[in-house]
Amino acid sequence: MPQVRIVARNFMDMVAALPAAKLDKLYDSSFICEAVLRSLPPLAKKYVLQMLFLDSPLTAKSMEEWVLPDGLSKHKVAIDRLLQLRVFMEVNDRKKEPSYKMNQKFQSNMQKYLTTGGTVPREPMPLNAAVRLPSVGELETYAMEQWECFLLQLINSSQVDKSTSFSSSMMRAFQRGLLNSSRDNEAPRLTENGFQFLLMETNAQLWYIIREYISSAEERGMDPTDLISFLLELSFHTLGEAYSVNTLTEVQRLAIKDLADLGLVKYLQGRKEGLFMPTKLATNLSVSLSDASSRKEGFVVVETNFRMYAYSTSRLHCEILRLFSRIEYQLPNLIVGAITKESLYNAFENGITAEQIVSFLQQNAHPRVAEKMPSVPENVTDQIRLWEADRNRVEMTPSHLYEDFPSKDLFEACCDFARDYGCLLWQDTKKMRLIVKGELHQQMRDFLRGQR
Amino acid sequence: MASAPSKLYQDDVSLVVALLDTNPFFWAAASLPFSEFLHHVIPFINSLLLLNQLNRVVLIATGTSSCGYIFDSGDGNASGNSNAVCSGIIKKLEDFVGKDSKIGKGSNGDGTRPAISSLLSGSLSLALCYIQRIFRSGTRHPQPRILCLQGSPDGPEQYVAVMNSIFSAQRLMIPIDSCIVGAQHSAFLQQASYITGGVYLKPQQLDGLFQFLAAVFATDLHSRNFLRLPKPAGVDFRASCFCHKKTIDMGYVCSVCLSIFCKYHKKCSTCGSEFNQAAPDSTIPDQKH
Numbered sequence: 001m002p003q004v005r006i007v008a009r010n011f012m013d014m015v016a017a018l019p020a021a022k023l024d025k026l027y028d029s030s031f032i033c034e035a036v037l038r039s040l041p042p043l044a045k046k047y048v049l050q051m052l053f054l055d056s057p058l059t060a061k062s063m064e065e066w067v068l069p070d071g072l073s074k075h076k077v078a079i080d081r082l083l084q085l086r087v088f089m090e091v092n093d094r095k096k097e098p099s100y101k102m103n104q105k106f107q108s109n110m111q112k113y114l115t116t117g118g119t120v121p122r123e124p125m126p127l128n129a130a131v132r133l134p135s136v137g138e139l140e141t142y143a144m145e146q147w148e149c150f151l152l153q154l155i156n157s158s159q160v161d162k163s164t165s166f167s168s169s170m171m172r173a174f175q176r177g178l179l180n181s182s183r184d185n186e187a188p189r190l191t192e193n194g195f196q197f198l199l200m201e202t203n204a205q206l207w208y209i210i211r212e213y214i215s216s217a218e219e220r221g222m223d224p225t226d227l228i229s230f231l232l233e234l235s236f237h238t239l240g241e242a243y244s245v246n247t248l249t250e251v252q253r254l255a256i257k258d259l260a261d262l263g264l265v266k267y268l269q270g271r272k273e274g275l276f277m278p279t280k281l282a283t284n285l286s287v288s289l290s291d292a293s294s295r296k297e298g299f300v301v302v303e304t305n306f307r308m309y310a311y312s313t314s315r316l317h318c319e320i321l322r323l324f325s326r327i328e329y330q331l332p333n334l335i336v337g338a339i340t341k342e343s344l345y346n347a348f349e350n351g352i353t354a355e356q357i358v359s360f361l362q363q364n365a366h367p368r369v370a371e372k373m374p375s376v377p378e379n380v381t382d383q384i385r386l387w388e389a390d391r392n393r394v395e396m397t398p399s400h401l402y403e404d405f406p407s408k409d410l411f412e413a414c415c416d417f418a419r420d421y422g423c424l425l426w427q428d429t430k431k432m433r434l435i436v437k438g439e440l441h442q443q444m445r446d447f448l449r450g451q452r
Numbered sequence: 453m454a455s456a457p458s459k460l461y462q463d464d465v466s467l468v469v470a471l472l473d474t475n476p477f478f479w480a481a482a483s484l485p486f487s488e489f490l491h492h493v494i495p496f497i498n499s500l501l502l503l504n505q506l507n508r509v510v511l512i513a514t515g516t517s518s519c520g521y522i523f524d525s526g527d528g529n530a531s532g533n534s535n536a537v538c539s540g541i542i543k544k545l546e547d548f549v550g551k552d553s554k555i556g557k558g559s560n561g562d563g564t565r566p567a568i569s570s571l572l573s574g575s576l577s578l579a580l581c582y583i584q585r586i587f588r589s590g591t592r593h594p595q596p597r598i599l600c601l602q603g604s605p606d607g608p609e610q611y612v613a614v615m616n617s618i619f620s621a622q623r624l625m626i627p628i629d630s631c632i633v634g635a636q637h638s639a640f641l642q643q644a645s646y647i648t649g650g651v652y653l654k655p656q657q658l659d660g661l662f663q664f665l666a667a668v669f670a671t672d673l674h675s676r677n678f679l680r681l682p683k684p685a686g687v688d689f690r691a692s693c694f695c696h697k698k699t700i701d702m703g704y705v706c707s708v709c710l711s712i713f714c715k716y717h718k719k720c721s722t723c724g725s726e727f728n729q730a731a732p733d734s735t736i737p738d739q740k741h
Contacts, residue, residue: 068678
């Protein structure tokens with residue numbers, strides 16, 4: 001079992017880590033308030049709604065009464081999150097009981113939203129006959145192409161037909177943690193985290209990349225707060241509408257080019273000025289990670305005889321499937337493979353868990369089989385988990401066996417010595433035998449010499 | 453009763469079908485004017501749509517002789533400017549009430565008996581049909597629930613239809629929440645919320661209606677397991693008889709189909725089974741006296 005797992009951390013963690021003054025400035029924009037609200041855990045959303053029109057603070061105790069006893073842990077998580085994001089502020093009154101009040105700006109923005117409704121951040125361009133705008137379908141294919149191209153370049157730069165315009169230092173920043181060069185003259189290999197990254201959902205991968213992008217923004221002279229607010233605003237634009245580049249600030253203009261490379265927006269040249277159109281990847285930015293609507297069509301069919309058919313032409317998909325299955329042949333629109341014990345063992349060696357493989361197969365199930373319950377046959381999923389458990393059957397600890405003790409007292413003394421260090425693994429009092437973890441061996445010898 | 457887990461969807465996403473009572477006889481005499489009522493309901497709908505990008509809200513108006521769809525947030529045009537949406541809702545409501553009163557006058561002849569109860573059974577059926585259509589549209593759908601905003605008293609003549617809708621909702625695992633904005637409790641809705649596992653609430657102060665709605669009815673179904681929600685003190689389980697539609701406490705029950713009658717009948721009107729037992733009538737002399 002891998003010890004380290006990439007936690008596809010939500011964008012909001014980064015927002016929450018901003019200093020208090022910058023966070024308050026962010027809440028000036030009602031879109032950010034909306035996006036933050038939507039990212040909260042469900043219980044926290046309810047608390048915000050309940051406190052929205054209350055002017056006076058509410059004690060923490062009275063809030064705890066809103067939940068049943070088994071909901072207390074979720075309650076704590078929700079309140080912590082609200083305090084972290086500075087949506088709730090702590091107020092200390094004379095009775096020294098903690099009570100919470102809502103952030104002023106957040107509250108007024110949300111009240112306005114509820115009574116007058118949402119608006120769009122900027123007006124779309126009027127339809128101009130001179131420039132042909134791509135349709136929603138074309139935008140999606142463009143976005144997918146760009147994103148795949150970027151991912152391929154990320155994992156293996158040599159395999160790509162056309163590369164994106166990211167500088168090599170940027171690419172290295174993205175690759176940090178995902179790839180490492182095992183030896184200097186060899187090509188970099190994917191790390192454990194890298195494999196897990198590939199099997200994650202597109203939205204989760206996108207968040208990871210954007211986080212890295214924003215973290216490195218300061219070095220390139222861009223204010224991360226501006227970037228964050230721009231990205232959140234982007235998610236409220238309407239899909240399929242073109243917006244003029246002239247309405248963007250300097251920072252945003254620099255960012256647009258990079259975002260176009262990632263596939264979040266499509267950059268066009270209009271008659272007089274540049275235009276940009278947000279794609280589905282961008283409009284789904286403010287939705288939280290595990291949402292289903294951002295999922296593209298699945299393409300994998302798994303049969304009960306462990307054969308796998310993937311209706312895809314993408315090289316990225318082929319690489320991902322190669323991680324845990326044996327690809328047998330590749331046709332113009334179909335990749336045929338089999339899930340075998342060897343290929344799975346290979347995957348487990350690289351740090352991928354059975355759960356990740358199974359959830360990848362389920363999430364990317366072809367529409368014809370996705371309707372069935374279960375979408376991946378149970379014998380396949382069970383077998384994958386069993387093969388993983390095979391590797392965990394035996395746990396090995398290097399240790400030493402001590403026997404032939406001259407006296408019982410010496411044996412007891414050794415047992416206590418080992419137990420004090422927490423290294424006693426097994427003892428047999430009748431035959432006076434002792435098994436101790438290997439790391440204690442040297443000290444045990446010194447102890448025995450001292451006893452004699 | 454636990455709600456059905458939606459397949460492959462996030463826990464939080466919900467579909468709320470809100471049934472608004474538009475009975476003009478009730479609203480004319482109510483303490484809260486209808487416009488004020490809308491001022492509470494429309495921000496509540498906005499808040500539901502705010503909580504999650506994928507939440508959907510459907511408004512159905514319950515009239516005296518008919519019911520109709522007023523608003524569906526899943527339509528493409530609903531995501532525009534909220535003021536336009538709001539005035540759209542108000543206009544549709546006005547049209548609906550006008551049509552409804554015309555139908556009411558027509559069927560009643562010269563309007564001899566003004567209907568005091570609204571057609572709850574009709575709107576419940578409309579809501580259930582809509583939800584069933586959503587269920588059939590694919591594997592991924594939000595978790596549905598029904599919210600009844602009722603003010604008019606129950607009409608006992610609708611007992612059978614309402615109970616049938618309640619049992620269908622129970623089978624589909626759709627909770628029915630009720631919020632009573634009228635003066636008296638509603639036995640039908642108490643039973644509905646009890647049987648389907650929803651929440652029944654009669655707010656004490658109607659000017660704080662939005663706060664009650666946001667605090668109790670805005671939460672999604674999954675979080676309800678962890679929240680302390682209001683429970684009614686007791687549920688009124690009285691039934692209405694099938695023959696005269698009167699509310700009764702004691703009566704005769706057909707052993708085959710369980711229909712309820714207030715007087716003795718020779719034959720059950722619902723299933724047609726004959727009752728062999730002799731009629732208990734006053735000709736049998738009472739021995740003691």
